[in-house]
Amino acid sequence: MTFTFQKASQTAVVVRIGKALDFRNAAEFKAACQEHARQGIRYYVLDFSSTGILDSTGLGVIFSLYRQLTPAGGQVVFASVSRPVQVVVQLTRTYKVFRQFPTVEAALEAGAAPSGPAQIGAGEPRPGDARPQQPTGTL
Amino acid sequence: MPQVHFTRLDHAIDEVHDLFDRWAESGTLDGSLDEDGASVLRLAVHEWIANLVQHAAFPAGARITLDVEPGKSVVRCAIEDSSVGFDFAGQVEQQHAILDAPAPSERGRGLLMLITCTEALAFRPAASGARQRISFCVRAGTGAALFEPLFRPEDLADDFSLLGPDLSDAAPTLASTPAGDGDTHGTAVAYPDAP
Numbered sequence: 001m002t003f004t005f006q007k008a009s010q011t012a013v014v015v016r017i018g019k020a021l022d023f024r025n026a027a028e029f030k031a032a033c034q035e036h037a038r039q040g041i042r043y044y045v046l047d048f049s050s051t052g053i054l055d056s057t058g059l060g061v062i063f064s065l066y067r068q069l070t071p072a073g074g075q076v077v078f079a080s081v082s083r084p085v086q087v088v089v090q091l092t093r094t095y096k097v098f099r100q101f102p103t104v105e106a107a108l109e110a111g112a113a114p115s116g117p118a119q120i121g122a123g124e125p126r127p128g129d130a131r132p133q134q135p136t137g138t139l
Numbered sequence: 140m141p142q143v144h145f146t147r148l149d150h151a152i153d154e155v156h157d158l159f160d161r162w163a164e165s166g167t168l169d170g171s172l173d174e175d176g177a178s179v180l181r182l183a184v185h186e187w188i189a190n191l192v193q194h195a196a197f198p199a200g201a202r203i204t205l206d207v208e209p210g211k212s213v214v215r216c217a218i219e220d221s222s223v224g225f226d227f228a229g230q231v232e233q234q235h236a237i238l239d240a241p242a243p244s245e246r247g248r249g250l251l252m253l254i255t256c257t258e259a260l261a262f263r264p265a266a267s268g269a270r271q272r273i274s275f276c277v278r279a280g281t282g283a284a285l286f287e288p289l290f291r292p293e294d295l296a297d298d299f300s301l302l303g304p305d306l307s308d309a310a311p312t313l314a315s316t317p318a319g320d321g322d323t324h325g326t327a328v329a330y331p332d333a334p
Contacts, residue, residue, distance in 0.1 A: 023189050023249075024152065053156065055185055056252040087178040091255055 003029060005036060012043040012111050014079075014104050017051045021058035030061045034068075042074035045107040049080035054088045066097065075099075079107040140167070145203040148192050155188055155205070156181070171209035172279050180207075180214055180277040183256040186249040187218055187273055195222035217274040224265025227273075 003021070006014045013036055021029060033044065044065065048054070066076045077099045081089065089095050101107035143158060145151040159181045162168055168177050184205065191203060202221040207214060231250050254260060257275035265271040 022152075022185070023193060053182075053185065055182065055189060056248040057189075060248060083174060084178040084181075087175050088182065091179070091182075091252075 003032070005032060007041075008045070008108050009043075009112070011040055012045065012108060013041045014045045014047055014108070016047045016049075017054075019050060020053035020055075021051065021061075022053050022055040023057040026057045026061045029058070030064060033061075033065050037065075037068065037074075042069060042072065043111040044069070044074070044076045045079050045101075045104055045111065046076065047079050047104050048082050048085045051082050052084050054085045059088065059092060059094065062098075063094075075111065077101060077107050077111070079104045140207055140209065143205045143207075145188070145205070146201055148197070148201045151188055151192055151201075151203060152185065155184055158205075159184075168209055168214060171212060171214045172277065176214075176277060176279050179256045180216065183253050183275065183277060184216065184218070186253040186256070190249050190253075191220055191222060195220065195225065197222050212279040214277050215274070216277065217272060219270045219272045222265065222271055224271040227262045227264065 002018045003025070004016045004018075006016065008014055015029075015033070036044075046062070062076060068074075069076060078085075078089070079101045080103055081100055089098075089100070099107075099110070101110065145154055147154075159177070163177065168180070172180060188203060197220075199221060204219045206217040206219075208216070227250070231254070234248055234251050253275075256277065258278055260273070260275040263269060263272040
């Protein structure tokens with residue numbers, strides 16, 4: 001029930017979501033993200049490779065972070081999305097909001113490129129994207 | 140399949156996921172749901188029990204009973220509990236109201252998630268002699284499209300708020316069902332888009 005923050009640059013961080021992001025640790029996640037935002041982090045790569053549970057509360061805090069960052073040109077992106085998380089993303093259609101990348105590295109590469117403020121509907125591929133992961137759910 | 144009982148609220152969610160992990164290892168649900176369907180079922184059960192853990196009162200002690208019945212391309216699930224119960228329809232209404240708030244809380248969407256994940260959802264409130272009960276199905280290939288209003292990117296695009304459009308087309312409707320009809324003498328959730 002842990003997550004780790006790994007700073008990738010002055011403005012980017014990789015958050016390795018552990019086994020779960022749900023009502024049990026959502027508040028802790030939110031507080032940690034806000035602390036990083038105060039330190040100038042504007043680009044959050046959420047690594048879901050080990051995540052089996054993302055519930056409504058977990059998704060809610062991600063959206064809260066997104067709402068906080070977007071006006072300032074920040075972004076939240078998903079990387080290495082596990083199948084159970086992909087199911088949630090498909091059910092909730094949040095792929096329309098959060099870009100997905102097959103790897104953390106690809107997400108960081110895209111974040112390093114000048115792209116301006118986060119674009120709504122950025123789940124769709126755009127020219128110059130570092131191979132964003134397409135929604136693959138069959139739901 | 141035998142019923143499973145949870146009596147330790149603090150551990151109930153962990154025990155639920157341990158149970159689903161064991162079922163995944165043993166292939167218990169393989170004949171009924173594919174991997175994604177099993178994830179949907181797990182999520183639905185998680186959301187309901189999380190709701191109980193966070194919000195329900197159990198003055199006489201907690202006892203949550205999970206009854207899962209795998210069928211052909213469908214799993215039927217019922218969860219009874221010993222809480223004093225709560226106003227399901229009112230809570231769902233409240234959760235829809237959250238969506239219309241200028242700065243919506245990140246919490247309070249669990250029931251909407253549950254509704255999205257499931258079919259044939261029926262709720263029986265706690266009453267004298269009857270425990271609160273919810274039942275639903277998860278079908279292979281489940282993919283309800285009702286959840287989109289939960290987070291509305293188009294509104295964020297407009298003004299970074301979640302104020303927005305009329306949800307009447309997408310929101311499930313709640314209707315009281317007649318008493319005396321098995322477990323349906325509570326609230327049923329109808330799906331406008333259901334086939």
